[in-house]
Amino acid sequence: MNTVPVWSVDARTGVRSVQVTVEAEAGDVDRAVRAAHAALPALADRSARSALLRAAAEQLEARGPDLIAAADRETALGTARLTGELARTAYQLRAFAEVVDEGAFLDVVVDHADPQAAPAPRPDLRRWKVPLGVVAVFAASNFPFAFSVPGGDTASALAAGCPVVAKAHPDHPETSELTAGALRAAAESVGLPADVLVLVHGRQAGVDLVRHPLVSAAGFTGSIAGGRALYDLAAARPVPIPFHGELGSLNPVVVTERAAAERAEEIGAGLGGSFTLGMGQFCTKPGLVLVPEGASGDRLEKALVSATAGAAAGALLDGRMRDNFLTGFAERAALPGVSVPVQAGAQPGPGQEQAVRPGCVSVPAALLAGEEHRALLEECFGPVTVLARYQDLDQVAAVLAGLGGNLTATLHAEPGEPEAAGLLERLAGLAGRVLFGGWPTGVAVAPAMHHGGPYPATTSTSTSVGGTAVERWLRPVVYQSVPRELLPPELRDGDAAGVPRRVDGVLQLR
Incomplete structure (x- = not known):
């Protein structure tokens, strides 16, 4: 049994305040990933996902004073800055709930069968995007809310239908535990399993997460050295996985x-x-x-x-x-x-x-x-x-x-x-x-925002801020000549799910 303690440290004085937990061993990481994987089917319902995201925002706001106090002790970022960051985090969650409700992120395309198509007859084709699976999220040191356990990586992964195993940052373990508790309570409040979000601690736990065969993708914000090491691990797996890392920037x-x-x-x-x-x-x-x-x-x-x-x-x-x-x-x-x-x-x-x-x-x-x-x-x-x-x-x-x-x-x-x-x-x-003009500090949470860039700023071409961040955790699937009753509702003629789609080349917003 691992007994390596995880301490909360006062950032202003450098003094340890309380032991939060212990570092996760390989068996602990395995159980965390398997628990999250078991929650995957529960996230298939888009209405449940949007309800979860809104409930998570409410839970964070309700617990705001305790969260901000813990984060201020552990980061020294100040209550004014952290109050704004927590509000941003709740806004992000609600923004992704709206993305889920709208459904455009599913990228539905329907091409009906056409026996007369040239140069060859075309079968019935229906394309959309599905969640990758369990996502590992690495919390950032400098944003204990907006880029950490309840932050944009977690929000976008849950919006995509992917359960999350979050690796807490050692600089704010108590804050991580408190925010994870808020998200797990939110899940239960809307009838979802709490394990749609699981938290682990420890440097080796991050390595074990990236290597775990049931982890399908990872999101990281941190140093070039740490991010590149994990990126290389993700690529060296028997089955490589996407690693969306934000590593460093001179700006x-x-x-x-x-x-x-x-x-x-x-x-x-x-x-x-x-x-x-x-x-x-x-x-x-x-x-x-x-x-x-x-x-x-x-x-x-x-x-x-x-x-x-x-x-x-x-x-x-x-x-x-x-x-x-x-x-x-x-x-x-x-x-x-x-x-x-x-x-x-x-x-x-x-x-x-x-x-x-x-x-x-x-x-x-x-x-x-x-x-x-x-x-x-x-x-x-x-x-x-x-x-x-x-x-x-x-x-x-x-x-x-x-x-x-x-x-x-x-x-x-x-x-x-x-x-x-x-x-x-x-x-x-x-x-x-x-x-x-102006200055780059400050990243607006908006549909048009792109927060990323060429390496080493990031390891992919995606964004970690804005509605299109959800695309990192999805992959396309095409159904060919499948009977209507076997299709997902979003792909059926008549559009029972009410999502935007492109049908035979024509964009239909509803």
């Missing part, structure tokens, strides 16, 4: 010379607010900002320094991330040619023993072409950003050519700039979301 920003001349102070202040938001622990934090050399770039940097110096110190999510941040900043600041407009560092205080202060570095863009400065083109998790001062757009292009994939890319330009279209095209090749 480059390009500021044109005209934009800097017109709005240097506004852009500098906005950048300072964006990269320090949530202590720099957003996956969409702008980590590399290309700004022009000269007076306008100097003004922008001055405004950034003022905003950064005025930002509050705070704790990161755990001691390991704190150490990595301080080490990463020091390594970048020590590189040849790098200046340090604002020095990051430890800033402990009473009840804030783990606190750090934000910082930024500046470097000539020409130096980023060398291997010696490669670290400046890699994500440093925490409140730090890199200003790269360019002399011309050729230097901008050279820097962008050296980047991997990103979740976001942002252009600050003025209306009518002839270079804007070309810059946007370059940025679109690097990221899944391209912004004109």
Whole structure:
């Protein structure tokens, strides 16, 4: 019997508060997956799924004070931020309930038999999408609600009809237990088995989940190293499975010379607010900002320094991330040619023993072409950003050519700039979301949203935010020449289930 304890740790002080549970062994993971798999048939009813998602939102809201208090202790993200995140999570659940009710995600296509079709007669064909099966969801450290146990991966998987085995993040085990309890209670309240959502703890449990033969897909939000290791495991299985991982992102920003001349102070202040938001622990934090050399770039940097110096110190999510941040900043600041407009560092205080202060570095863009400065083109998790001062757009292009994939890319330009279209095209090749103006921190939960990007931002072309996230957990099946009474209701003529469909090439919304 495994007795490795799982502790809840106060993120601000680094002190253990309570033992939450013990780490799951292989047998525990097997039982969890088999329990979830047994719940799969119960999720076949779309009305039950939408009821579950709405009930889950209600349960989270009803338990909000306890959930927020636990999450604040374990993450130090603050009650205001966590209150908003919990509201976002409940909204996500209800949004996916609407997706389930509408039914368009089933992608129903009906082609009636046509003996006269050329070049050959066509049989009766009816296509839709079905759930893959049990989905493993890996909770994220920086979003204990919206990207963790009750978050978008879980909501979209349940919407697709897939039971979930969630692997709790070690930074917030108590929060994970509380949110899992809310979702399991929601399931029972609508007549579904509680095991549509099962929770396990422990690093090895995550490995065992990806390897389990009854797990059909996985969703992950975390580091490049951890995500790539699990991705490789998923691909190396006797039966490989989809692994939808969000791994890391630099989120480059390009500021044109005209934009800097017109709005240097506004852009500098906005950048300072964006990269320090949530202590720099957003996956969409702008980590590399290309700004022009000269007076306008100097003004922008001055405004950034003022905003950064005025930002509050705070704790990161755990001691390991704190150490990595301080080490990463020091390594970048020590590189040849790098200046340090604002020095990051430890800033402990009473009840804030783990606190750090934000910082930024500046470097000539020409130096980023060398291997010696490669670290400046890699994500440093925490409140730090890199200003790269360019002399011309050729230097901008050279820097962008050296980047991997990103979740976001942002252009600050003025209306009518002839270079804007070309810059946007370059940025679109690097990221899944391209912004004109503004800052990328903050991801709207909306049907048109895409939260993903080329590797290493993600390991697939899918999104983890927005209604189309449900597509990750589905696969197409075609029924050929099947009698009406044997077809699923959604595929029968007359459309008893009332879902949108394409019939003989014509889109029918109802």
